Structure formats: C-alpha cells, structure tokens
Amino acid sequence: MCENAAMSRNLYTFLLYLLLPLTPLKMLWRARKQPEYLDYWQERYGFYRQPSKKPVIWLHCVSVGETRAAEPLIKALLQQYPGHQILLTHTTPTGRATSQQLFGDQIARVYLPYDLPFAF
Numbered sequence: 001m002c003e004n005a006a007m008s009r010n011l012y013t014f015l016l017y018l019l020l021p022l023t024p025l026k027m028l029w030r031a032r033k034q035p036e037y038l039d040y041w042q043e044r045y046g047f048y049r050q051p052s053k054k055p056v057i058w059l060h061c062v063s064v065g066e067t068r069a070a071e072p073l074i075k076a077l078l079q080q081y082p083g084h085q086i087l088l089t090h091t092t093p094t095g096r097a098t099s100q101q102l103f104g105d106q107i108a109r110v111y112l113p114y115d116l117p118f119a120f
Helices: 002-031 041-045 064-069 071-080 093-106
Strands: 056-060 085-090 108-111
Touching: 002 041, 041 108, 056 071, 064 071, 064 093, 071 085, 071 093, 085 093, 093 108
Parallel strands: 056 085, 085 108
Antiparallel strands: none
C-alpha cells in the first residue's frame, strides 16, 4: 500500500509540474474581473517576505465566509497565545481583504501556495 501511495503522490506532483506554466495564465484570467489576483502573486509559489520568529498557529480560510466564521476562534487564539504568530492563508483576494479588515496587523496573512514540493 505504501508503494502505491508513493506512486500516486509522484504522479500527482508530476501533473502539477506540467500544469505549472499555466498558473500565470489563470491568475491573469481571474485578474480581468478582480485585479487583486495579481497582488502578492509570489506567495502562490511559496515565496514569502519574512518568516516569523515566533511559534506559528496556522489557519486556512479560503474566502470571505470562512474568514468571518473563524473570527471568534482567531480572537480567542490571539488572547490565549500572545507569544504566537497567527498565520491566515487564503486562496482569494476577498478572503485576504476580509482578514485585513477584521484583524489588521494583529495576524500575518498570505496566499496558500500551489501544492508543489518547493512551495513550503
């Protein structure tokens, strides 16, 4: 079973590498209606500004609804773990903007990178 799982993962990764050249086109396509898709595009490939020196609590909220739903949890985490960095990942600009409105600079936010081995 382990060998089968490894083969599946290798095939999955291979297919993602084949699709990788199309990802800028996808972002450009999405940016036609929502130009913010081109902001912070490097994060989608795993390139972030600066790592945190604090322990990180990482939550993923795809878009606006999940970000708003996570608000009570995030506020509780901020109070209970003041020595930690809360990291919120998003896949949409609207989710990212919502986290900025709700939490400002209290948390870090980045786009969730594509699922490629180098994007960690």
